[in-house]
Amino acid sequence: MFFSLIVPTLGRVGELRALLDSLTRQSLTTFEVIIVDQNGDDRLVPVVNDFTDRLNITHLRSTVRQCNHARNLGAKRAVGDIVTFPDDDCVYTDTVLQTVNELFASFDKPDFITGSVITLEGLRGKSGRWHPVETPINSHNVWTCLIEFNFFIRRTAFTATGGFDEGVGPGTTFGSAEGQDLALRLLEKGFRGLYVPSLHIMHPDKPVTLTTARAYSYGLGMGHVMRKNHVGVATVGTFLLRSVMGGLVYLLKGDIPRARYYFLTFLGRIRGYLSLRAGAVTPAPATG
Known part of the structure; x- marks a missing residue:
């Protein structure tokens, strides 16, 4: 070929x-x-x-x-x-x-x-x-x-x-x-x-500071694509739960950058899933 x-x-x-x-x-x-x-x-x-x-x-x-x-x-x-x-x-x-x-x-x-x-x-x-x-x-x-x-x-x-x-x-x-x-x-x-x-x-791994900066936008993409393609509720729920649990685990460990990454990912996935067009999505929140 x-x-x-x-x-x-x-x-x-x-x-x-x-x-x-x-x-x-x-x-x-x-x-x-x-x-x-x-x-x-x-x-x-x-x-x-x-x-x-x-x-x-x-x-x-x-x-x-x-x-x-x-x-x-x-x-x-x-x-x-x-x-x-x-x-x-x-x-x-x-x-x-x-x-x-x-x-x-x-x-x-x-x-x-x-x-x-x-x-x-x-x-x-x-x-x-x-x-x-x-x-x-x-x-x-x-x-x-x-x-x-x-x-x-x-x-x-x-x-x-x-x-x-x-x-x-x-x-x-x-x-x-x-x-x-x-x-x-x-x-x-x-x-x-x-x-x-x-x-x-x-492929090179990306530093946590870079991935955190992109977490919200990446979450928006995943949520939007799931909604757009009518992905099953069980699958959507699985990946929402993963991001929440990841945030909690790293928060308990005191790893604030990684906890922030997971929580921003969760927020992005939710907002991406609920939005059917880019204009309906609110900007990423300040991360401090």
Whole structure:
């Protein structure tokens, strides 16, 4: 199979170089890289030029600084059988594409495949709770089986669903869960997904100060996507309870930054779920 790797990027140079360098070591070489450059200058030109003799790269420019817009823009230029959307600060292990190729060619022939995350040091990351075993994806487990930069989709299925919702994700009020939104729409159309926990992509852990700053927006995204896709009450309740309990646990431990993160996440999920449009969502409260 031929893969199209679509990389939205803004403000990162060294990280993008590291990603491209990792792609030169892939055991499967039938892929293209589509860089969607949202910078207002030429900072990436030297990086792209350094890899044009080793990678099949298309360098697109976008004046719109919004991640899902960039993903959809890149997908329109893609020619691969499979589309995927690595972050610009990811690093691919050497056999990622070969593994995914074999999974798509397997007996079950899924329409989309997801995996989990390890840190750049090769350790288990802190980015969410991951489902422990390989499983078909459904509307309940999609929240612990998917992250956007480790999401591989048959291009025909991606096109059939209309791509990413540009009203969700980084650069919007609803700052997360755009991958889950797309997966839920794929499932609604009858496409089948497979989660493989051993399928790892490397990504840096974010410091708690950064994740706390984003907690409310990320919570809004998850709540909104749950409501939009009519996710079951039991699933909604599970993730509301998790955020409350996480806040209480860290409050009792005296870890105020992490407690604040969980409480802001809870508040965002509630308000995102109750709002059917971005304009109805109130700003994030001051965190002190």
